[in-house]
Amino acid sequence: MAEALTRLRPLGPFPPWSAARSGSTLDLGALMRDQLLQRRALWGPLRRLLQSRLAQAIEASQWSRSAELLGMWLHTWPVGAMVDPAVSEWMTCPSVESLATLARASELACAALGWPTVPGLPWPDPPAEWLRTQLAEQGVPLVGRGEGDGRQRLIDALGLTLERDEGWPDELLAVESIPGEALISRRAELARRLVRGELGAVQLTSPIPPSPLAALAIGELRMEGRHQRAFEAWGPAGLRVEGFVTLAELLGAAPPGEPGPVLIPTGDCLLAPGTPASLRRGQPETVGWLLWEAPFRPVPVHPLAVEVLRALDGVATAPQLCATLELSEDQLQPVLDALVSVGAATAA
């Protein structure tokens, strides 16, 4: 029987790197991380929800949103493959790659569930209903984690009271918050503190003025601050990693398959209502996509390639496939060669 709760941790800084439950402490952020940022969710209900939202957006001619949702739906394949190792890495030995993966997984989960994200960041801002569902017990004292930990959401939604604030974890360097218009005048001082390691990052609380001097100033801070770009993209969690990387940079091409007389697919394929670019133009069309449950980029193909790939069963030879698909060998062979070269099929 689980120990009674005596302490509740807030949602932020998200994603936390502790366990969701430790003795009588419940970490709501970690609980949310474990529920949303996981392979099973991304490959299961979240993928289905994204597909459904994509169909709705296309039906409503919301083309920009459709393009975004298609990209997200397709990303459930690689991100689902990467997310569990990324969570493990994030909890033990954080890297910019693991945080970039979790950020994209969070965007996919929020879009699927229809949850907003924390303003300016990719992390979920769950509805009050979700918060209430997680906490059966009443009146558990809340122990804050410092500014930006989302405590007010809990106080408002669950009627909790803040027992104390322990501040940000010691391992996170300090952040200086300044308005954008102060950037130029404080540039030298802030850069010096970043270089000396006295600051982890500079938080701009308002937009920077559109001027060359401001661009040069933020350029210097991003160059000198090891955590600056990560902080801007991912919030306080970015203070645990150095540099910045996008998920697109983490995805590679699938390795080519082995040619052979009989082929099998090495990944998934599907027909989608376009590419993100065609949807953005408001021109849906049937496009095949090759997908892998691995950190590989989705590949758009002619719908015929999907038809061929679906017919590969590890038994049928090229002549048999020609008969089944009603294609000539001249039509089939280039498709088979292309599927092998992009790593979608390999010798059985």
Added chain:
Amino acid sequence: MSRLTILGLGPARPEQMTLEAREALAQAVASGARAYGLAHARALVEAVEPRLVIHELDYLYRLPGVDRPVAYRDLATMLVRRAFEDQVEVLYLVAGSPLFINDAVLQIRRLCQQRQLPLRLIHGMSFVELVLQGVYWTGHRGLQLLSAWNVARDGMELQTDRPALLCQLGEFSVGGEALATDGSVGVLVELRDRLASSYPLDHPVAVLASSGHPDYLPQTRQIPLSALADEPVPVYSNLWVPAIGGPAVESEVASG
């Protein structure tokens, strides 16, 4: 102790780096100096001193609304501030020779001179030595060394009775260090038209490029001036423009 060092890495291959430069790189690792450089400089250092962490200056070429003179001035001010106000040992790594077509270095030197700040300059072999391998330059009529950019867009005039070497022929992409070459054609058109006002269209010119990493072998392509913009040129290309009526040998190209 704060110190600012400008280190010329030579034009391409690690073996073209001076002993002084190599020793300074090793010393920088030992002392924990803060090093700065662009992509090409980083690639060169990686080959000889991979332990040195180099802060990337490439962002200076990607800032919206910031043109190159402003970026170079800012870079100079920033490095001087880092060294002498923040008291950090700074190493500024530049490809080639620091003294050839490098506005940021020039501004750093002037700033240090004006403020009487100590500056160490470590020379590097310039790209000119490599480039001249592609032609037969006699020296009898001197040599004009200009940026192709300045000739094409800033109204710099060539004296047609002397040979000219126009450098930075391929550096017309947004990033300066970018490897994309397709952006060069637009400026090549401007350069061709500019030169055509002083030289006949059949005047022989030579595009002097490099085979790139790892061998950096000289590559020479002689064409009439009229064909200058017919195809893109690689980044780090140069244009050889022989003098009108100059030594005949200067209109030939050399294979090695």
